[in-house]
Amino acid sequence: MAVSQCTYHVFLSFRGEDTRRNFTDHLYTALVRAGIHTFRDDEEIERGKNIEDEIENAILHKSRVSVIVFSKNYASSTWCLDELVKIVDHMKSSEHVVLPVFYDVDPGQVKKQTGSYAEAFARHEESFRSELNMVHKWRAALKEVADLAGMVLRDRHESQSIQDIVNQVQNKLHLSALYVPPYLVGVDTLITRINWWLNQDGHTKVGIATICGIGGIGKTTIAKVVYNQNIHGFEGHSFLANVRETSRDCNGLLRLQRQLISDILKGKAHKIYNTDNGINRIKEAVCCRRVLLVLDDVEDLETVRKLIGSQGPFHPGSKSS
CATH class of the missing domain: 3.40.50.300 (P-loop containing nucleotide triphosphate hydrolases)
Incomplete structure (x- = not known):
């Protein structure tokens, strides 16, 4: 049997404080139940490992698709922004697929860095005066990913949105998994x-x-x-x-x-x-x-x-x- 060099099907990028215990947790569970091997930092990194090296390795060498959950405070995390730059660089140099998910934000807000994203970058430009080149890379990465076809949640039911994301990932991966409801209890x-x-x-x-x-x-x-x-x-x-x-x-x-x-x-x-x-x-x-x-x-x-x-x-x- 030919074995793919990718250890994971999906790398899941998100702002933990915003969505780790709600939307992203539900999305991760639905992906796994659909047979999609998914990297999530708190699940997959072994204790004692260098976290940054492990995440970079997961993006560059071990996954085929990145699902990026843009939330209200995503841009306030330099960790998330560094992760995003790595994902975009990998997308440009390979067949890595990127699927943006806009959770409680609009694509225009991410692309133009308005609202909470503008506030976050005002703080970044103050904190990184000597590294403005990195800030420019963060802005460019946000703009590039916001232009990709993705999923805008807005007022949609969360369960249906999650199933739509799972379906899109399955199509991109050409997987033959079976449909299961996103929420299961007691199994x-x-x-x-x-x-x-x-x-x-x-x-x-x-x-x-x-x-x-x-x-x-x-x-x-x-x-x-x-x-x-x-x-x-x-x-x-x-x-x-x-x-x-x-x-x-x-x-x-x-x-x-x-x-x-x-x-x-x-x-x-x-x-x-x-x-x-x-x-x-x-x-x-x-x-x-x-x-x-x-x-x-x-x-x-x-x-x-x-x-x-x-x-x-x-x-x-x-x-x-």
Whole structure:
């Protein structure tokens, strides 16, 4: 499997005092639940590490997209402004993508440095009289990013804005993650346990897990979150939704087999003419690569046997649920 040199999908830049415990926290959670590996300074920097070096490394070498949350007091932080200059320099010299988010400010205020941004720069010019060149770089970086297509929140519902940002990031990254609601309650502990199970044996063992319970308690949502958070660690992945209902339709099992093969082979599915042929094709697809397979809403084990066969053909390190 080709592994990207980027450790993170997204670098999240924000003014902590303004948004760390509200909007940015909700955005970070939504990105992670969508399977988007996101760098946030208070989450990703190891204790004892040089913070400035770690952040610069995350911007320049480890992320593909920067999401910048411009808030009322963003420009008052020289740390944020230095970070912004690094992001803009990286954007100019590479394919790094920048997505500005205007939270409680307008793009014009950021671009022209008016209002609270004007007040912040008045203080900066007083404090950095001998380093006005740096102040000019800060101003230029703000102007350049404010001209990019971004997300202006204004009076929009925060949950919808966050989902729109997640969708934009997914499109820019060309990720195949599944939709999950931005706000989930009472699922984090179970998700953590399943993630631990997925990773405890590394690449050595095949694992199968079952999530049981009455309808409507969030089993599918939990499965989607876990799937999103782990697809980047597998060579192939497939989420088959509504298996019970689909398998009862005419040629339903055949359609599920075709989807599974297409997902694993990234659209390069061969023709299959019956379920027996489909089982053989699935074995060929999964025997030589680590895959993550989720079968949603399965009624009984017999359906699984008809879908993928009774003999486990999976490559070591593959996981199924």
